[in-house]
Amino acid sequence: MTRILVVDDEPQILRALRINLAARHYEVAVAADGGAALRQAADWQPDLIMLDLGLPDIDGVDVIHGVRGWSSIPIIVLSGRASNQDKIDALDAGADDYVTKPFGIDELLARVRAVTRRAAVQDEELAQVQVGEHVVDLSRKTVSSGVRLTPTEWHILEILLRNPGKLVSQRQLLAEVWGAKFVKETHYLRQYMVQLRRKLEADPAHPAHLITEPGMGYRFMP
Amino acid sequence: MTRILVVDDEPQILRALRINLAARHYEVAVAADGGAALRQAADWQPDLIMLDLGLPDIDGVDVIHGVRGWSSIPIIVLSGRASNQDKIDALDAGADDYVTKPFGIDELLARVRAVTRRAAVQDEELAQVQVGEHVVDLSRKTVSSGVRLTPTEWHILEILLRNPGKLVSQRQLLAEVWGAKFVKETHYLRQYMVQLRRKLEADPAHPAHLITEPGMGYRFMP
DNA sequence: GCCGGTCTTGACGGGTTCCATACGCCATCA
DNA sequence: TGATGGCGTATGGAACCCGTCAAGACCGGC
Numbered sequence A, B: 001m002t003r004i005l006v007v008d009d010e011p012q013i014l015r016a017l018r019i020n021l022a023a024r025h026y027e028v029a030v031a032a033d034g035g036a037a038l039r040q041a042a043d044w045q046p047d048l049i050m051l052d053l054g055l056p057d058i059d060g061v062d063v064i065h066g067v068r069g070w071s072s073i074p075i076i077v078l079s080g081r082a083s084n085q086d087k088i089d090a091l092d093a094g095a096d097d098y099v100t101k102p103f104g105i106d107e108l109l110a111r112v113r114a115v116t117r118r119a120a121v122q123d124e125e126l127a128q129v130q131v132g133e134h135v136v137d138l139s140r141k142t143v144s145s146g147v148r149l150t151p152t153e154w155h156i157l158e159i160l161l162r163n164p165g166k167l168v169s170q171r172q173l174l175a176e177v178w179g180a181k182f183v184k185e186t187h188y189l190r191q192y193m194v195q196l197r198r199k200l201e202a203d204p205a206h207p208a209h210l211i212t213e214p215g216m217g218y219r220f221m222p
Numbered sequence C: 001g002c003c004g005g006t007c008t009t010g011a012c013g014g015g016t017t018c019c020a021t022a023c024g025c026c027a028t029c030a
Numbered sequence D: 001t002g003a004t005g006g007c008g009t010a011t012g013g014a015a016c017c018c019g020t021c022a023a024g025a026c027c028g029g030c
Helices: A011-023 A034-044 A060-068 A084-093 A105-125 A151-161 A170-177 A186-200 B011-023 B034-044 B060-068 B084-093 B105-124 B151-161 B170-177 B186-200
Strands: A003-007 A027-031 A048-052 A075-079 A097-100 A128-131 A134-137 A167-169 A210-213 A217-220 B003-007 B027-031 B048-052 B075-079 B097-100 B128-131 B134-137 B167-169 B210-213 B217-220
Touching: A003 A011, A003 A034, A011 A027, A011 A105, A027 A034, A034 A048, A034 A060, A048 A060, A048 A105, A060 A075, A060 A084, A075 A084, A075 A105, A084 A097, A084 B105, A097 A105, A105 B084, A151 A170, A151 A186, A151 A217, A167 A170, A170 A186, A170 A217, A186 A210, B003 B011, B003 B034, B011 B027, B011 B105, B027 B034, B034 B048, B034 B060, B048 B060, B048 B105, B060 B075, B060 B084, B075 B084, B075 B105, B084 B097, B097 B105, B151 B170, B151 B186, B151 B217, B167 B170, B170 B186, B170 B217, B186 B210
Parallel strands: A003 A027, A003 A048, A048 A075, A075 A097, B003 B027, B003 B048, B048 B075, B075 B097
Antiparallel strands: A128 A134, A167 A217, A210 A217, B128 B134, B167 B217, B210 B217
């Protein structure tokens, strides 16, 4: 189910959007200011953000920057300001679409579908990945032959599998799984890479798919 | 260079868009009706399509369907019809954005950047450089034929490859890789240039791509 | 309160990478 | 022709990183 974070400081708009989106079977969370929005975006990991530019604490464009610093979640801007420069600033900051109030709910929903369409295509393609003898299903969180993974193991494996063939730095893995304060704790990774290889590799001592790049990071080889 | 196909039946709009886009260094092709648009899209392989809905031969939504049948090229719809249903139909047919005439050229350009941004991210990942017999992929941190590089080797090679044909001073290399305090330790560089040439050059004693400029620095020749 | 699974933390051996030193070659210039 | 400076190459030890084992801490369900 698609998770949408709605950010607006007007309670009645928040309420109207929540009801309309929930009726279309979206999962909805709300935030009333920029600080809450950034926190929610990080904690709740929405699939899309609807962002009003006129927030009480932080300027909307800065919220976009704040999110784009670590994520490429689609962002649709809702705004009362119809001026061209506002649109340009928001879009160039990293917004995916810009809708001017007042707007029809049906148009908004169509834009939501348009923006999420691409991301959905990519996710579906990545749903199942072959790792040696095993098939990993990322959306259903299952592995063939009854292999079971712990939450932390899933988290690490997902990051690696979403970047096939690409080097993923230890720093990035530690920051995404444990948080920014743990980027030096490389032995956490060593620990879990052993576990993953034991569960997925045919010969855990000589891994063929979960590869170490000494001094740099790890890599998933399809 | 980004290639944009502009589809509109009004010659003056076609002309205005062509001039404005060309001024921003986009490569532009035009089509005046739906048939020509579908042909051009297939033949010319644009990176983005700007599509007017009011075409003389085919309905704009059907043009979108025609393109989406075989491609996921980004499509921005330009339209005089401001009705909600038109927007919804176009977006659900597969358009990425919908702009209502009249529009500001700056807003349109911002939307072009927003729509092409995601595709651009994927293109960046094709940052491959040919070094003699080998192909170096900077984003994935891989070299063809199983050649492996250490972190320091990567660091030096990246700086050189990102400045193709340009002289990079020893001072700059030492400062970037080891820090400002090491700008005199030129023997570090000699050490690692040997290693890089051994791993990448066909004849390491007579390098063809990783060139020394005596007394000044090093240069990567494509 | 007990128990199983999971996550954190510590310690150790082996291998690789990095750094330091030494030496030979070559071009330039006196 | 000899001195000099910059460069390429070889080699050894130190530091670092990784994989592995093991044990304690934490957390949930029963």
